[in-house]
Amino acid sequence: MIKKLGIPKEVKQDEGRVALIPEHITQFTGLADIFVETQAGVGSGFTDEDYKQAGAKIVSSAEELYGTAQIICKVKEPQSEEFELLNSDHVLFGYLHLASNLSLTKILLEKKLTGIATEMIMSGKEYPLLIPMSKIAGNLAIQKGMQFLEYSSKGKGLLLSSLSGEKNSKVTVIGCGEVGRSSIHKSIQIGASVTAIDINEDILNELKNQYGENITTLVSGSESATNAIRSADLVVGAVLLPGRKPPIVITEEDISSMEKGSVIVDVAIDQGGCVEGVKPNTHSEPFEIRSGVIVSAIANLPGAVPKTSSIELSTNLQKYVDYLLVENWFDEYKNNESLRPSLQIHNGLLLSEEVADSLSLTLSKLV
Ligand SMILES: NC(=O)c1ccc[n+]([C@@H]2O[C@H](COP(=O)([O-])OP(=O)(O)OC[C@H]3O[C@@H](n4cnc5c(N)ncnc54)[C@H](O)[C@@H]3O)[C@@H](O)[C@H]2O)c1
Numbered sequence: 001m002i003k004k005l006g007i008p009k010e011v012k013q014d015e016g017r018v019a020l021i022p023e024h025i026t027q028f029t030g031l032a033d034i035f036v037e038t039q040a041g042v043g044s045g046f047t048d049e050d051y052k053q054a055g056a057k058i059v060s061s062a063e064e065l066y067g068t069a070q071i072i073c074k075v076k077e078p079q080s081e082e083f084e085l086l087n088s089d090h091v092l093f094g095y096l097h098l099a100s101n102l103s104l105t106k107i108l109l110e111k112k113l114t115g116i117a118t119e120m121i122m123s124g125k126e127y128p129l130l131i132p133m134s135k136i137a138g139n140l141a142i143q144k145g146m147q148f149l150e151y152s153s154k155g156k157g158l159l160l161s162s163l164s165g166e167k168n169s170k171v172t173v174i175g176c177g178e179v180g181r182s183s184i185h186k187s188i189q190i191g192a193s194v195t196a197i198d199i200n201e202d203i204l205n206e207l208k209n210q211y212g213e214n215i216t217t218l219v220s221g222s223e224s225a226t227n228a229i230r231s232a233d234l235v236v237g238a239v240l241l242p243g244r245k246p247p248i249v250i251t252e253e254d255i256s257s258m259e260k261g262s263v264i265v266d267v268a269i270d271q272g273g274c275v276e277g278v279k280p281n282t283h284s285e286p287f288e289i290r291s292g293v294i295v296s297a298i299a300n301l302p303g304a305v306p307k308t309s310s311i312e313l314s315t316n317l318q319k320y321v322d323y324l325l326v327e328n329w330f331d332e333y334k335n336n337e338s339l340r341p342s343l344q345i346h347n348g349l350l351l352s353e354e355v356a357d358s359l360s361l362t363l364s365k366l367v
Pocket residue numbers: 130131133134137174175176177178179180197198199200203220238239240241246247249266267268269270271298299300301302
């Protein structure tokens with residue numbers, strides 16, 4: 001039977017991304033009927049007409065989209081206004097980040113739908129759907145940090161970029177994976193003095209080899225790492241323990257020891273945040289001020305540049321949508337080592353050990 005694939009308009013605040021762009025849905029014609037909610041692509045520069053030309057049917061409301069489609073292909077986790085639209089026939093396919101979201105996890109379990117967390121799809125040891133967004137987020141963490149350091153943002157009024165080749169600003173990056181490396185690269189490009197902190201010494205050695213004198217590398221938790229956090233103009237928190245809540249690597253005491261007007265960008269907020277006591281912000285209200293320090297935690301940073309982000313996301317996502325369109329799709333996800341970590345919710349069962357651990361819920365097993 002031909003599947004019905006739906007692409008809703010994202011409703012998370014300031015979220016302009018769309019999961020699949022018109023160019024990438026043409027390949028599904030014949031395998032699935034594609035339904036797109038009107039204006040779903042507009043934030044990324046794609047019109048309803050573009051989707052129609054690619055073979056999709058435009059539906060006029062979220063109710064119609066969720067009522068018609070079985071596979072819901074979206075970017076961000078469902079928001080409260082979407083909960084009532086979900087039903088047990090749905091395969092929900094998107095970034096779910098359940099480890100930090102008990103209420104959403106419970107709702108998805110109650111709905112008895114299938115929830116596939118795209119951030120947990122693996123290729124070898126990598127997370128191919130997290131990587132492109134992480135690269136963008138790491139870049140944006142510096143872009144946002146530069147803006148928050150401005151006087152009008154209540155920052156210390158410091159230009160992060162070097163004017164004369166001398167390094168007049170300090171950036172500390174904690175967690176040197178995809179996000180961290182992107183932040184490090186951009187900070188070095190603009191001439192900041194950069195310190196990289198990680199628990200993985202191999203990663204730190206690689207960075208030292210790559211950037212030489214332009215970078216200081218420190219092991220997480222050391223006294224010098226604490227000093228590098230407290231003396232920085234901009235700190236980027238980008239740690240990850242896959243599928244779990246991140247550790248707290250920036251404490252209240254660190255914040256109160258920093259110079260007033262300094263900035264912290266907690267990129268790990270989508271998993272719950274790595275700054276003590278952090279609360280999620282939005283692009284419209286991007287930070288709070290704590291002890292005179294600007295603390296920003298925007299869970300959908302790539303949503304700031306939806307055109308770039310949607311193209312990157314859709315390019316990487318399309319291949320995994322393909323797996324959902326075959327007759328035995330559930331077995332594909334259940335039995336394939338790379339796909340299995342993303343199959344987190346099914347028919348009222350919680351199948352992710354990391355989510356169960358993080359939220360103290362019972363793990364179920366498929367028989
Ligand atoms: N806010 C957003 O819009 C957004 C977008 C993309 C990714 N993210 C988040 O950013 C975080 C980083 O993602 P990534 O793709 O770079 O992950 P990654 O796995 O590539 O890198 C994480 C790094 O953190 C390090 N780490 C773990 N524990 C640490 C600790 N205690 N101290 C120092 N380093 C530690 C790991 O060794 C690793 O190098 C994740 O939480 C991810 O969900 C957020």
